[in-house]
Amino acid sequence: MKPTTTENDELIELESRYSAHNYHPLDIVLTRGEGVWVFDVDGKRYMDCLAAYSAVNQGHNHPRIVRALHEQSQNLSLTSRAFRNDRFGPFCAKLAKLSGYDKVLMMNTGAEAVETAIKAARKWGYTVKGIPAERAEILVYDGNFHGRTTTIVGFSTDDPCREGFGPFAPGFRVLPYGDLEATRAAMSPNVAAILVEPIQGEGGVILPPQDFLPGLRALCDEHRALLICDEIQSGLGRTGAIFAHRQAGIRADAVTIGKALSGGVYPVSAFLADDAVMDVFQPGQHGSTYGGNPIACAVAEAALDVLQDENLYERSLDLGGWFQGELRKLESPHVKEIRGAGLWIGVELHDEAGGARKFCEALMRRGILCKETHTHTIRFAPPLIIDREDLAWALTEIAAVLA
Numbered sequence: 407m408k409p410t411t412t413e414n415d416e417l418i419e420l421e422s423r424y425s426a427h428n429y430h431p432l433d434i435v436l437t438r439g440e441g442v443w444v445f446d447v448d449g450k451r452y453m454d455c456l457a458a459y460s461a462v463n464q465g466h467n468h469p470r471i472v473r474a475l476h477e478q479s480q481n482l483s484l485t486s487r488a489f490r491n492d493r494f495g496p497f498c499a500k501l502a503k504l505s506g507y508d509k510v511l512m513m514n515t516g517a518e519a520v521e522t523a524i525k526a527a528r529k530w531g532y533t534v535k536g537i538p539a540e541r542a543e544i545l546v547y548d549g550n551f552h553g554r555t556t557t558i559v560g561f562s563t564d565d566p567c568r569e570g571f572g573p574f575a576p577g578f579r580v581l582p583y584g585d586l587e588a589t590r591a592a593m594s595p596n597v598a599a600i601l602v603e604p605i606q607g608e609g610g611v612i613l614p615p616q617d618f619l620p621g622l623r624a625l626c627d628e629h630r631a632l633l634i635c636d637e638i639q640s641g642l643g644r645t646g647a648i649f650a651h652r653q654a655g656i657r658a659d660a661v662t663i664g665k666a667l668s669g670g671v672y673p674v675s676a677f678l679a680d681d682a683v684m685d686v687f688q689p690g691q692h693g694s695t696y697g698g699n700p701i702a703c704a705v706a707e708a709a710l711d712v713l714q715d716e717n718l719y720e721r722s723l724d725l726g727g728w729f730q731g732e733l734r735k736l737e738s739p740h741v742k743e744i745r746g747a748g749l750w751i752g753v754e755l756h757d758e759a760g761g762a763r764k765f766c767e768a769l770m771r772r773g774i775l776c777k778e779t780h781t782h783t784i785r786f787a788p789p790l791i792i793d794r795e796d797l798a799w800a801l802t803e804i805a806a807v808l809a
């Protein structure tokens with residue numbers, strides 16, 4: 407561990423004493439962020455290679471997004487949806503046009519967007535597809551991460567996520583990720599939807615076989631089920647496109663987004679679908695007090711503009727391809743596999759390396775923040791505004807740590 411100051415230690419002590427212990431953070435306390443950099447209370451600078459699980463794709467404190475927050479907060483912050491606000495309609499129109507879906511339903515957190523998708527799929531299953539009451543099934547995959555609510559953890563395969571939190575909602579069936587044949591065998595008239603991450607982020611940056619997503623698309627067409635892609639982490643630039651599933655050459659029937667939708671400035675999420683799905687919702691059947699509030703709309707509008715105006719999709723593709731190539735050239739005895747899409751890279755270590763956490767701690771001492779996923783994988787996902795020079799610096803540090 408690095409030597410810490412009294413202030414650093416005191417802040418950690420307060421957190422440990424007064425906050426629930428529902429996370430296991432690295433022992434630094436950050437106080438400021440700017441672009442790809444964050445600063446701790448001792449003034450030490452770190453490159454953020456996690457970017458808040460891709461919420462900060464646009465970089466910390468992006469001036470345009472912060473300005474939107476600042477200006478809107480001085481005008482109107484919250485009306486609830488009992489009344490209309492002048493930011494809501496224009497923002498929904500912008501997001502619908504940009505994403506290519508008829509309508510959007512705005513929520514706040516990723517888990518809420520996924521809950522929205524589950525409700526929409528079931529209601530569509532009963533009212534449009536004609537599934538018998540209470541029989542709708544949603545197919546999901548092992549290694550999934552869709553959020554932390556009780557319904558969602560009920561179909562997680564990560565035991566600590568679910569143990570002790572049951573009884574869980576029925577109506578979900580977990581299949582092996584990437585397994586098209588298992589999915590084909592599970593299709594039935596009662597299947598309302600397949601809910602899938604195009605690339606599993608929390609699962610360790612797991613890319614499915616190339617024919618998987620197109621295969622799911624074909625199965626959903628054949629059996630009249632909805633293909634719903636959870637793009638909360640993979641979407642909005644991380645893999646080099648607005649949606650990762652588009653890179654597989656398909657179009658999902660519905661999509662969940664969050665995280666980078668607000669550039670890390672404010673919680674904003676959304677469920678996107680065409681009229682045939684979205685029109686199942688009638689007034690009173692779904693909502694959220696803060697969902698679609700004026701600040702959320704202003705912030706998300708700026709966040710989407712930044713992705714486009716700063717060419718962050720292309721940047722992720724170009725720099726990500728280069729960075730992955732350079733990582734593959736490192737001759738490290740610890741590395742088992744390098745996976746990735748754009749600037750979203752998982753470096754899986756051999757079991758003998760003793761887990762990824764100690765490598766993350768070593769990187770932290772050298773000024774790079776990243777987080778292990780699933781014990782043996784280091785995930786690199788810096789803000790997409792990063793430049794080649796900063797990435798090259800990170801590479802030399804990573805090379806030293808993995809040597």
Ligand SMILES: *Cc1c(COP(=O)(O)O)cnc(C)c1O
Pocket residue numbers: 459515516517518520551552553554603607608636637638639640664665
């Ligand atoms: C982060 C994440 C969620 C949950 O988002 P929260 O805002 O933490 O509720 C859901 N799905 C995926 C794929 C995620 O990465």
